[in-house]
Amino acid sequence: MPIIKFTHHLQRFFPTLAPQSIPGQTVAEIIQELDRRYPGLAAYIVNEQGGLRKHVNIFVDGELIQDRQSLQDAVSEAEVVYIFQALSGG
Amino acid sequence: MSDRLLLGTNKGLLILEKRGKTWEFVSESHRAIPVSYAMHDPRHDTLWACLDHGHWGTKLHRSQDGGATWEEVPAPKYPEGMEREPGHPATVSYIWCIVPGGQDQPNRLYVGTEPGGLFQSDDGGDSFHLVETLWNHPTRPTSWFGGGRDYAGLCSIVVDPRDSRHVTIGISVGGVYETCDGGETWQPRNKGTLACYLPDPHVESGQDPHYMTCSPSNPDVLWQQSHCGVFRSTDGGQNWQHISQPGGPVYFGFAVATDEHDENTAWVVPAVADEFRMAINGSLMVCRTEDGGKTWQELRNGLPQKNCYDLTYRHALDITGDRLAFGTTTGNVFVSDNRGDDWACIGNYFPPIFSVRFA
Numbered sequence: 170m171p172i173i174k175f176t177h178h179l180q181r182f183f184p185t186l187a188p189q190s191i192p193g194q195t196v197a198e199i200i201q202e203l204d205r206r207y208p209g210l211a212a213y214i215v216n217e218q219g220g221l222r223k224h225v226n227i228f229v230d231g232e233l234i235q236d237r238q239s240l241q242d243a244v245s246e247a248e249v250v251y252i253f254q255a256l257s258g259g
Numbered sequence: 260m261s262d263r264l265l266l267g268t269n270k271g272l273l274i275l276e277k278r279g280k281t282w283e284f285v286s287e288s289h290r291a292i293p294v295s296y297a298m299h300d301p302r303h304d305t306l307w308a309c310l311d312h313g314h315w316g317t318k319l320h321r322s323q324d325g326g327a328t329w330e331e332v333p334a335p336k337y338p339e340g341m342e343r344e345p346g347h348p349a350t351v352s353y354i355w356c357i358v359p360g361g362q363d364q365p366n367r368l369y370v371g372t373e374p375g376g377l378f379q380s381d382d383g384g385d386s387f388h389l390v391e392t393l394w395n396h397p398t399r400p401t402s403w404f405g406g407g408r409d410y411a412g413l414c415s416i417v418v419d420p421r422d423s424r425h426v427t428i429g430i431s432v433g434g435v436y437e438t439c440d441g442g443e444t445w446q447p448r449n450k451g452t453l454a455c456y457l458p459d460p461h462v463e464s465g466q467d468p469h470y471m472t473c474s475p476s477n478p479d480v481l482w483q484q485s486h487c488g489v490f491r492s493t494d495g496g497q498n499w500q501h502i503s504q505p506g507g508p509v510y511f512g513f514a515v516a517t518d519e520h521d522e523n524t525a526w527v528v529p530a531v532a533d534e535f536r537m538a539i540n541g542s543l544m545v546c547r548t549e550d551g552g553k554t555w556q557e558l559r560n561g562l563p564q565k566n567c568y569d570l571t572y573r574h575a576l577d578i579t580g581d582r583l584a585f586g587t588t589t590g591n592v593f594v595s596d597n598r599g600d601d602w603a604c605i606g607n608y609f610p611p612i613f614s615v616r617f618a
Binding site: 255 | 336340
């Protein structure tokens, strides 16, 4: 069961957000469970069609996920899932 | 006449108030988050702020205590599976505006978005749904497209104060559309406007109204500052008259404001078209017509007249009584208490300003 870690920027909107273990087979399932634990959080990470927002990155054990549209990358064997914001803008 | 200003800026919502003879900075909300639009809904004394997080998407917030605290409400969403174009999911990439419904619709709100979606709420903003009749208009796939941004933006929403089922909207780029049956059907209303960037400038759809509004004393009188001139209609958009000045300065710009009592009076803030998008000859002016666009006066008193690069966006000019206010991309805010004859700068050094609305 992977540990989910977050950019600290998300704590501005979800102050109690902290690294935590979440069961799931795919990144999409992780996001779904996160939204159950923190209502509204999913809308910060993915758009209304389920795609990863343009300037958000998710790494599974250090590897950028491949499926940004439906988030089907496997996580069941992973140790750490990082949810970061991409570096962009000024 | 209102003494309160809401500034939607690149670094948050700023609220200014006139106390005595001076305008004072009252509060800052949503620090460092771009606020694309903010307005006060007098029906419920509610403030609304449209946020454009660079990373986390578009959000909608409301305040029922004058901006002291804010509540995030679910932002408008395109229905699951909906596509902007074949193979490309439709997602809200920008909230252009939020507008109250009619007086007989106390819980109705409209939201205009990129890419070209009109959303409607009938529960005071707790939830929104896409107005699919407009989204599915047969002209959308071929005639709506991006201009300054990537996709078409629904930037103008005019609810007829005499009949709430009569709504006119403006899409940049797409054109003006009207419903007379509460949104069941929509008709393009662009006859007489010009799309100077297309092979056929007289297309029925594909026009670019940067901003459109009506004269409150006669809502059949519509005004639009388009990409290719200023236009006025006296028949609810059935026909538009080109009221720009040959050779300018009244031609290109984004914002237009109308007089509350006089259907012949309006103000625009001209700029250099269109690949430049800056003040004309380095000097700032507002132009006013008091005869329905036959003639224009240049109003410069109190505005910078050299080394000026200020541009005023489409939602960054507003009016209350005889008082006008506008904000610029350079972070300046100017106010006139005499219908534009004289201006005073009430703040420099603000972030780039996207919207200015009296509250």
